[in-house]
Amino acid sequence: MTPRRRATLRDIAAALDLSVNTVSRALAGKDAVSEETRERVRREADRLGYVPNTMARSLVLQNAMTIGLVITNPSNPFYARLISAIEARGRVHGYSLMLMVTEDSVDNERRVAEELMRWGVDGVLAVPVQHGTEHWERLGKSGTPVVLLNRDLPGLDADLVGVDYRDSARRATELLVAAGARDLYLVEEDLDISPVAERVRGFRDVLAEHGLTVGDDHLIKVPTRRREASSQPWDPIDSYAIGRDLARRVGPGSAVLAGNDYFALGLYRAFGEHGLRIPGDVAVVGHGDHPFAAYLAPPLTTVRLPAAQVGATAVDRLLELMARPGARAERDVSGSPRQILLPAEVVVRASTPEVP
Amino acid sequence: MTPRRRATLRDIAAALDLSVNTVSRALAGKDAVSEETRERVRREADRLGYVPNTMARSLVLQNAMTIGLVITNPSNPFYARLISAIEARGRVHGYSLMLMVTEDSVDNERRVAEELMRWGVDGVLAVPVQHGTEHWERLGKSGTPVVLLNRDLPGLDADLVGVDYRDSARRATELLVAAGARDLYLVEEDLDISPVAERVRGFRDVLAEHGLTVGDDHLIKVPTRRREASSQPWDPIDSYAIGRDLARRVGPGSAVLAGNDYFALGLYRAFGEHGLRIPGDVAVVGHGDHPFAAYLAPPLTTVRLPAAQVGATAVDRLLELMARPGARAERDVSGSPRQILLPAEVVVRASTPEVP
DNA sequence: ATGAAAGCGCTAACAA
């Protein structure tokens, strides 16, 4: 009942009339201890409910056994899955997770980077807010490896583990073109962040290959609305307005590639209200393969993101950097940091016409 | 470039020919330091890029400035929002978050509880897996307050901050009855977890009041499928099969209350395929108000959960317990732990008939 | 096989 003080090595040592040192070694499984002593120590530790103090241990060992995870918004389903994957992989290697949420604010990001330095985490995995690299640079210089997640941060010399969005957009666009689309649109949020920029490239690549190049009015930016903290990452309403405009422009042969499934959903509604048929009048492809995608009417063709693999790979890469500080030097001939982009898969459902 | 050792108080002291202690006080803003010295210390700290070592500080202060957050699955959108809210509120008070994911496994939960003890976190917020209370009891006994999130854990003497699901189910059911429903169904996942049990109670309360009591065949349990880690929490497919069965049983006057919006979505499809009209042939109410809910056809009537408030309240309650270990004693007359259940709001949309 | 001593980086008495 009385929340008494945690038992320490000293308590065990005192009870057994041993030195703290011996107890430490006994519990740590080192050899220089007689089996008999070890047993006694174990039993006493048990009796006292001894739990090792990780902080004390970390202090002397100079390793925190902790990974800092910096996420812009856990309500983004892709990031939620990333969190799970990273936590799981981290734990396998004995690492705990210090989670920081930035809500896409650079100020927050600076604060959390500082906080992670104070904790002396062994490494950092971060979905970076765009703009502002100095805080990550400080971390890197202080010997804490940083691996970027999902988004690249131009100007920062750090590795990246993410999704090959250029390829995913390319494949989605190819699917659309193969299915007969000739008038293609891309609906995205912030054109500045790297995944979006990559998708734009992939989209354009394919159009160019087919001589379908489109004007900038076909690259539609969904206005970023400022939302309360802990809110949903996107809301279909953001793209709904876009969809209403688009509805007047499209017709058979039109297709739109949306940066995420929520956007696609907003388009669905706008198109539906305008009497347009999907995919007859306009084809739609999403991004993310959220659980609802397969259940829309019609079921949404979308891009499935390899969240689990990205998370696991990022942890592995981080552990590599932590183990061999020199590893950062093994960069490509270009001298740029290492980028590991995992392939995404297009899941063909009924919002795109069948490919002849 | 060379990841040199972090600067410490000692480095500053040496450079300035002061004692470590003085430097500490200068930086901590204590009074017993001349303004001039303080300035010099500040400057040198800056020059050296000094960052305080939180672990060392925590070790002597005997507080970790850390809250342990134990979540079953971050991909559950409600939990994702909880994470954001908790992180934000925690940071306001200077606390960092150690995040642990259990994937609803008791084994994992035991491991993470142990891990949190080792870290000596100041308090724990946990969505408990059902069954198994000893690890939480150990934490509590060792002086670390535990506050349960969302789910109650019978048999454990701990506070709970969650949602008043009994009330939300009651209000949703009342809406249905007022709209003319006479044949009501409840579709839920695991009837053992407390939120579900509460919803069952609320559902039954209202039916009883209206003399509409239904048999157990109206309480439908969606089979829990085992899924890979970092997967989605639910999948509409789980309820789709249920929906196909239900489709044969329902007709005008029928209504189903689903434990979450994904279930509702699965029902939508099954009903649609069977030629049933929502809400004409069967009304549907969901739970969670996920971003897609408003965009379904028809837009889904559902229950909006107060995630941000639950998170903030939980942190506040935890801080209270941390500050005054005696606070746990202030329980209701019943002698049971304190339960703070926040009200949820029914968002009426078009999947329920208009109330006359 | 065990113990003594030192130290990780910091703060908190207590002296000077």
Added chain:
DNA sequence: TTGTTAGCGCTTTCAT
């Protein structure tokens, strides 16, 4: 105002 000493709980030399 500043310095000295001690100690948080642990691990790691180095003796014994």
